[in-house]
Amino acid sequence: MILNFARHKLFWLLDALKNGRIKNQLKEIERCVGHPNSDEAIQIKDVYLSRLLDHAVKTTPFYKALVDVHTISDFPVIRKTTVQENFEGFQSREFIDKPNFKVSTSGSTGAPFFLFQNEKKRHRNHADVIYFFQKANFNVGNRLYELEVWRGHNKKGKLKSWVQNVNQFDITRLTDESIEAFLGLLKSDKQSKKTLLGFASAYEMLAQYLEKNSITLSDLGITSAIANAEYLNPYTKSTLGKHLNTVVLSRYSSEEIGIIAQQTVDSPNSFVINNASYYVELLHLENDTPVQLGEFGRIVVTDLFNYAMPIIRYDTGDIAQFGLNKDGAMEFVQIEGRKMDVIFDSKGNMISSFVIYTKFYTYYHLLKQYQFIQQGEKEYEIKLNLQGDSFQFEKQLVTDIKSDFGEDANVIITYVDEIPALASGKRRKVINNYK
Structure with a gap:
């Protein structure tokens, strides 16, 4: 579609006019995530980690006592409550007066939580999103349907939605009638390439509806359906994929951090870890020692790019299992969801x-x-x-x-x-x- 091609070109033209701040990040992500065991990827990650730890110790009250510590395993594991109770202590004095961005999440229990991110971290997040979208058959400019709970704080305006080619479909009450309305949107959309991004629970209800009514829609041009925010069970993955004639993939991310791992077209049943932007550990359920390959452990993430509020060894509350892909690179074989569940x-x-x-x-x-x-x-x-x-x-x-x-x-x-x-x-x- 000509208009989508124009959207794609315009996006990258505007980025070029800003010195390629997203494109340059994207190229690095492609090299590091695509070849995580290469000497280049390992060196880049080591440099980013060393710089972050040094910055955190020198500029934040929370980490200043670790001035003689140089190994990440000697840093404490933190949780949301740690950040909430020491919020000012996590703020870098070098970034307090800079144009930072507030990111927030209601959390799975409804408790509010937010962080500040510096500008480069935002650009890195944008590049991460583009990279993992590309690995799910989606390119900037194509049609994207987002199935989520939309309210004033997160809903895009009509002009922005049109420019970005996004349809934000509200799933607050996903009844048979609203599912029929959504399917009607897909059928009437003449764009040749469409991608879905939404809550796994919404996909499950959509899959049940399609299965119950024996509906198969094979010619809608859906390039993929990406599930986020919740566990994607095998029934939903296979049933929705069958009825929409597409690949259904799971994304592991958080509002306050970004995309940590995702299934891709080339890796549809295991999770490619975003080693370019995060240092990821799996620690025992009852202590802070690493688990062995194949064991379940708590997902602990260090954000290599948030300098406004360094987040080091952040326990996400979820558990997973490490495995090795065909190239010997670490991946998540399974992500089980919240430790408390x-x-x-x-x-x-x-x-x-x-x-x-x-x-x-x-x-x-x-x-x-x-x-x-x-x-x-x-x-x-x-x-x-x-x-x-x-x-x-x-x-x-x-x-x-x-x-x-x-x-x-x-x-x-x-x-x-x-x-x-x-x-x-x-x-x-x-x-x-x-x-």
């Missing part, structure tokens, strides 16, 4: 969230929503929001749950009319109220 069987062994999701695949056509909650050591509650008036498979579901969680597990089923979303718009499928 990890579930345990009746003997205290950790159970992957994947196991829980599989318990409900058989009943998707009968359910609007479901939620699995561990209420005690051996106490489990299943909340079901039904499509119809009754559910005839209680005994079968409970037996299936006990097969993985223990025959001594106490499983109850509660029927509800609605499982509300969090303030962020996300929907927690798995909750641990026990520990």
Whole structure:
């Protein structure tokens, strides 16, 4: 489409007029993420890490006591609460009076959290976004549908949306009627290339609707569907991909940090780590030592580019598993989601969230929503929001749950009319109220 080509050219022309501040970053990301084990990539990362640590120690109150520390493993692991309780201590005195940018997130529990980012960090984020979009068959200028909860603070104006070729579709209440309206938008859009970016829970409801109504849309020109903010389960990934005739990929990112890892067209089932912009560690669940390859650990991230508020060894609250790709580079084989939502069987062994999701695949056509909650050591509650008036498979579901969680597990089923979303718009499928 000529207009999209013009959008693409205009974007890069404007960037060139600003000395290629995004293009130059993008070229470096391409080299470092594309070849993470190369001597060049390792050297670049080491230099960025050393500069950041030195800057943090010299210019922030929180890190100034570490003046004689030069190894990242000697820096403390921090959390959101650490930053919130010491907010001014994380601010670099060199950047306090500079034109920084405020980034915020409601958080998965609805608790507000924000940081300041310096200008170069913003440019790096933009370059990261472009790189990982390209790895999902999307180029600047093409049509992008964003499925999220849109309000005044994050919704683009009509002119900006047109210039960027973005359609912001609100998923606050994703009913059959609103899904039909969204599909109508896709069908009537004559642009040949479209990409979706949205909450995984919205994709799941869209996949259920398409499956229930036996709808396959194979000629819409959807280049990919990228899921963010939540865990993308295998059912949604395969079902949505089948009915929209596209590849469905998962992105691991946060508003306050940026894109940490993403599945790509070339790596559709594992996550390419953004080693160009972050130093990523996996640490044990109960202490701050690194896990072995193949073990689950807490995702701990150091942002190499935020100099306004250096964020070093930031515990994201999520857990994952490292693996090696065909080139011997580190990748995330699995990302399980929040540590606080990890579930345990009746003997205290950790159970992957994947196991829980599989318990409900058989009943998707009968359910609007479901939620699995561990209420005690051996106490489990299943909340079901039904499509119809009754559910005839209680005994079968409970037996299936006990097969993985223990025959001594106490499983109850509660029927509800609605499982509300969090303030962020996300929907927690798995909750641990026990520990």
